[in-house]
Amino acid sequence: MSPYHALMPLPKAELHLHIEGTLEPELAFELAARNGVALRYPDTEALRQAYRFADLQSFLNLYYELMAVLRTERDFEDLANAYLARAAAQGVRHAEIFFDPQAHIARGVSMGTVVEGLWRALEKSRQNHGVSTRLILCFLRDESADSALTTLEAARPHLDRITGIGLDSAEAGHPPAKFREVYRAAADLGLHRVAHAGEEGPPAYITEALDVLGVERIDHGLRCAEDPALVERLVRDRVPLTLCPLSNVRLRAVDSLADHPLPALLDAGLMCTVNSDDPAYFGGYAGDNFDAVRDTLGLGEDRLRELARNSFLASFLEDDEELRAAYLAEVEAYVFP
Ligand SMILES: [Zn+2]
Numbered sequence: 001m002s003p004y005h006a007l008m009p010l011p012k013a014e015l016h017l018h019i020e021g022t023l024e025p026e027l028a029f030e031l032a033a034r035n036g037v038a039l040r041y042p043d044t045e046a047l048r049q050a051y052r053f054a055d056l057q058s059f060l061n062l063y064y065e066l067m068a069v070l071r072t073e074r075d076f077e078d079l080a081n082a083y084l085a086r087a088a089a090q091g092v093r094h095a096e097i098f099f100d101p102q103a104h105i106a107r108g109v110s111m112g113t114v115v116e117g118l119w120r121a122l123e124k125s126r127q128n129h130g131v132s133t134r135l136i137l138c139f140l141r142d143e144s145a146d147s148a149l150t151t152l153e154a155a156r157p158h159l160d161r162i163t164g165i166g167l168d169s170a171e172a173g174h175p176p177a178k179f180r181e182v183y184r185a186a187a188d189l190g191l192h193r194v195a196h197a198g199e200e201g202p203p204a205y206i207t208e209a210l211d212v213l214g215v216e217r218i219d220h221g222l223r224c225a226e227d228p229a230l231v232e233r234l235v236r237d238r239v240p241l242t243l244c245p246l247s248n249v250r251l252r253a254v255d256s257l258a259d260h261p262l263p264a265l266l267d268a269g270l271m272c273t274v275n276s277d278d279p280a281y282f283g284g285y286a287g288d289n290f291d292a293v294r295d296t297l298g299l300g301e302d303r304l305r306e307l308a309r310n311s312f313l314a315s316f317l318e319d320d321e322e323l324r325a326a327y328l329a330e331v332e333a334y335v336f337p
Helices: 025-035 044-050 056-069 073-089 101-105 111-122 125-129 145-161 176-188 203-211 222-226 228-236 245-250 262-267 286-297 301-313 321-333
Strands: 012-018 092-099 132-140 164-168 192-197 217-220 240-243 271-274
Touching: 012 073, 012 217, 012 240, 012 271, 012 286, 012 301, 025 044, 025 056, 025 073, 056 101, 073 092, 073 111, 073 125, 092 111, 092 164, 092 321, 101 111, 101 132, 101 145, 111 132, 111 145, 125 132, 132 145, 145 176, 164 176, 176 192, 176 203, 192 203, 203 217, 203 222, 203 228, 217 222, 222 228, 222 240, 222 262, 240 262, 245 286, 262 271, 262 286, 262 301, 271 286, 271 301, 286 301, 301 321
Parallel strands: 012 092, 092 132, 132 164, 164 192, 192 217, 217 240, 240 271
Antiparallel strands: none
């Protein structure tokens, strides 16, 4: 059997996935036509060519530009269904999905349109795709702390749909502590808390996210490797890292996949998971990321099974431990090809 795509069926949870980052060129054009939005690109191939970036900021520029095609509940429903179908085909059994409401509200699309649109796909996801889901509202860290508070307030009528909060977008110069207040408010509302930290920002941002924001998982976090005391703490406290190898290569957080610290982080005893981040832009979905780390980093079956097991252990399934146990049993029963 060809090694390519070998790990698609390995059962896994995806814990670091921005739904806006699953917008494939074909769907972008379909939604643009439906909504009468003009795109700067003549066709899908030209747009696909534009999905090449020098760094995080150049990616974010296109990411925000293309959101213009998302206008109605149906658009968000279609976006989520397209992701869930692709994820299911790559072995994803559970997905904790990030969304960026501020980017939509800023262009006149309401919180209700975004959340209820996504929910239309998510509430039927187990029956339609065999994937259980959770929804995580992310704040844009390059926006103000006040804007984050207003956004949480706008989400209040929809909190029965939302499991937790996160923090994303341009990291450098926007330390976690800026969002102390909104994280405290979210904790009071009983929401789970995660944050991007240590992707382009320094290891100190990881420490700050833990100490000041009280986060339960670190999104990315690969730069923890620069601080041995921090690694020791993350190992001791079993803090999960949601790593995104193909994203790190595309956004130049690492020089090449062969240089990715994943094997070293696993050897150090860290609770690592592998995820796709913005798969339409970064060259692959969850299974593609698993295949890539296996082929390029030489991870053996024990390590790959550990990554899959970690993804369910680190997921916010504490309200359905029976389901988590069933997923974990699937991981242990999985026979590698
Ligand atoms: Zn991310």
